[in-house]
Amino acid sequence: MNRNDWLKWVSLAAVVIALFLIPVFIKNPYWMLVLTLLWNYIIVAQGFRYIATTGEYSFAHVPLMGMGGYASALLVMKLGMSFWLALPLAVLVTAIISAIIYYPCLRTTGTFFFFASFAFGEVMRLCWVRFKNPFGGVGGLSHIPRPDPIHIPGLPIVEFTLFSHTSYYYLILVFMLFSVLTMYLLENSRLGAIAAAIKESKILASFVGIRVWRYEMIIFVIASAFAALGGCLYAHYMTLLVPEEFYWGLAIYVCIWAVVGGMGHFTGPIVGTIVFGLIKELLRPFPQIVPLIYGLILAATLALLPEGLISLPKKILLWNKRRLSRLRRDK
Amino acid sequence: MKKKSEKKGLVALIGSLSLIVILAALPFAVAQAAEKHETIKIGIAQPISGGWAAWGVPVDRGARLAIEDVNAAGGIKIGGKTYLLEAVTEDTQAESAIAMAAFKKLIYSHKVGYILGPMSSANNKIVQPLTEENKVIQLFHGSFPPNPDDYYNFRGTLIGEQYAPAAYAALMQLYPEIKTVAILNRDEEGGWINQKVARNVCKALGLRIVADEFIDPKEKDYYPILTKILTKKPDFIGMGMIAPGYHALLIKQGREMGYKGPFLAPTGSDTAVVLDIAGAKAAEGLIAVGTADYIGLATTSLMKDVGQRYLKRYGTQDAWSLEYYNNILYIKAGMEAADSIDPKDVVKVWRTPGFTMPSVYGDVTWVGQEFWGINSIASCPLPYTQIRNGKEVVLGVVTWEDMKPLVNAALGK
Amino acid sequence: MTLLYLQMIVNGTMIGFQLALFATGLTLVYGIMLIINFAHGELYMLGGFAVFLFFDQLRLNYFVSLALAMIVVAIVATVTERIFFKPMRGQHIPSFIMSCGLVFVLQVLAVLVFDVKDKAVDSVFPGVVKIFGVTLSMERLAIIVISTVIISAFYIFLQRSRFGRAMRAVMQNPEAAALQGVNIDQVCSSAMGIGAALAAAAGGLLAPVFILNPWIGPDLTWEGFIVVCLGGKTSLPGTLLAAFILGYIKSFVSTLADPMVARMCSAAILGIILTLRPQGLLGHE
């Protein structure tokens, strides 16, 4: 482990500690909500990028997030399960559904996959709209129970109520860190190498003995599972699910966060989500122009930083070096 | 000589200095004068951007107009202190997460005690507990009936259960021969509720429902659905919660498809828009309750005056705008009666039976006890109108009293 | 009963023509530049508002204002193509994101210029025609006629004119076309222009029939994409075929079942076609 690695790990630890300390300094429930939602969206956006490591962009990601929410909400409401049992089950169910959705998309790639996944996601979403029982139709599911309190002997009981902003914050933060870490490990595991190979050339990958379809499917299912996790947390945090909110609106935003943040690097979606989320909240006084700002940022980023916002520091250093060299030349 | 000049210089110096001091002090003095009264923040949580803005923006405008009027009239005087109102608008975009953020910002960051909103019933489901627990008065118009436990939750205007019956009653007076009806609503939560009400009312009035349809809120071409409905040969078509532009399209296309009977637009119609889109010929005979044409159907001088100023300010008349103008008047009345700006006291006053408040419709009270177990609906009278040769004509006014029997029918009792 | 079905067919035809006019431009833009232009619906919206401005407000002749709308929108689109889309030809997702940004911007501008309220354009061809009991309003008939004219004119342009052939060549195989000395940049921006003009034409034609507000774009764009994928992304005849298939599905299903089911069907069909025949109905590998 050389000095550079040390630096990386230390800074990482510092960031994590900072995340855990935020509630100590920020007491305002409004900001807690904003941050909690941000962490939740990071789970989803990161999953979106994880699919894209095989070179495919899935537009079924957000509907699958909703599916996770619906699954856990229904398990809790109809079967009276505990949230802590419903969460893994819902993730599992959604993973299976995602496999079912993915199977027909096997033959499609690129734009075709993009639209095929959109189509299947949309069909799923319209099912929630159409079938009032059990999905609650257009009105969706309301009064979704909040997570059950956590009893750990010797520790104070962690309640989840309307006012337990910090406990929600920590709940979702922990899950976010877990997902991000998992996806980081996956990407640096053998699976990641295979994904990279598939992204580069499916044909050659198959001719060095990689079962392309199988691995693409595995990765899609894993990513969808994370989307589902985000959906569950969202459902039990908001206590409301409305099909309309999993329409293309959010799907496009997730896509934007991830791509503008930078698909090339692991931290891209995180940066993208945080930047856009904060811009949205800071510009609350001028709701009309928020989309305008978004549009301009998008255009600027895509035009100037094809690698995404994440490559900004590198780019700045580069520009600076160019400038210096030019100056030297002038001398 | 020399000394004199020195003295002169000294005087000049002092004079000029004092002048500067006075000039500098003047703004402060003015500021002090301005500091005499404090401000009360009124939160407006509405969809200002996105697809729902057509509903949210008028609300914002109406409320702000009211607040300006109140301040212009010298604000609210309580315990010798004068308070001015200040509007704080937060965008909800009719989406849960954003609406939740808006409410939390209003409650915890702006520390408001009164919130007008949200627009969508779905949003209300999640923000209502928040306002309830924080003892923040929430004024909005939801299509779903009030719940006895919602102590801080008020509806500034009559709700679906009252619109539909009023409208249908009016219709039956005009067209006693009607037997079969087709009822239409947005495929959306509010629409589902209104549809239920409409069904009950039709049953109570002995009308036979031949077509019972929901329309896709995004659809603009109603030929397919109308084809379906018109094969059932309804005597009239009753439309529920459908945005003005869209039910105008329904009327227009319905006429094109050869439908001759009357149309009914129970909630939030907008004569101007309907006439503009459907045209006078098609819109002929449209019965509506509580349309946006406040000037046309003004029952009081205040209503006419406010309507005209609204028109002058914003260039249009919008449905729901004056209902939210009313809400501000209610708040003012409540505060003055309670002699406090604290929502808790205001609620107590509002909840006292027989407490009357001014509104553009004249004096109103909070009603609904006998039906929903709580008095939290403003008893605005509803003028019902019909479009006759291109003009909106007020046929009459349904007051809360003569509506009561119908409400039972609407509730299916 | 037969009357009902005739009416359904007529309704379907009407929807088909709307979609055809709208999606042809989309196919052209996709086929030539290989970008997913999500802002196509916004160009449609702009076309509608332009007609509202010229015809309803400035009281120009309807056809003049329609032509003006097409020209204005075409210019706007060409400029945006030059600035935003040129660098990301052939990159689907970046272009998609870029066009999303464009959607935001155009919607906001529309809100700031024309208010949030629903607008209407005075009907140009009042009246109704009844053929064996089948009803069709005059203006819809007019739309069918005019869009037929526009689409066939466009096809003739593609088939006959030198430039049109160049466009087809680029659609088939950009490299080969470039080798034969076709100016790709010119073709791309003019393709964007023509596509936008078609979208604007659709907007301008439908403005009197339907209503205008700043948010009518995206939902239509999705339908447009369904049509494009269904017909085969680079095949214009396929687009027409798909437009009418979708039109009839919407008409029949929403009359016989209900609109929500119709939406479900169109999405399901897109999925099924893409899985069974990724290149679309008339598309080639």
Added chain:
Amino acid sequence: MNAPLLKIRDATKYFGGLCAVNRVSFDVHQGEIVGLIGPNGAGKTTLFNAITGFYPPTSGKVFYKDKDVTGFKPHQLVERGISRSFQLITLFSNLSVLRNVAISLHLQTDIDFWGSLFHTPSYLKKQKVAETKIMEILRYTGLENFKDTLANSLSHGYQKTLNFAIAIGTNPELLMLDEPLCALSPERSSAIQKLILTVRDKGVTILLIEHNMKALFPICDRIVVLDAGVKIAEGTPKVIGENPEVISAYLGGAVDVSETR
């Protein structure tokens, strides 16, 4: 001579109406280098694709070690020890040379998923082993100086070599090369010829398509000649060189082909 490693019997491939490969049969024996030649459009690459599961042959059979592998998927064939390279260079373009080869090696390194997930010591040990293997391949393919450069920034000749290295990386018993020498500078070409021979000496059987007769004749043990999808001759280079039919069909053209190159 022992049983042939690869047996092709009546392999036939139709594209719609036209017949690209027509009832071609021949054997490839353990440890030899067989050249497959023929004028353009003779169906050489089609035959390759039909054998390697790119698309299944219309009719006919392919036996590998006396097992029927007709229509097997590429990855199945790779697992059984058949590997191929492509005429048009196909690489993991945006990855380093090292990673290109590493990926091709992934089947041999029996890494368990969880190990790779948590970088367990055993995993790291296996990685070391794999590293050495990769380095060895890079060494004798002469790519070790480029191991950190991106594949798509290599020169054409070295890309060909990398193509070859990837094919070797899967540790095949039968290596099928599609025009490994075409469009190469003389020194790269001779280097790859040497490479082919070294690989053969490591016990890998090689079947290769080639235009460039001059390059082919010295290294091949046997040559199979296709013309218009039909096998017209088979034998040692010497025999083929004298076969009048072959000369008329091919060599006449081929000489100036090899010169115009």
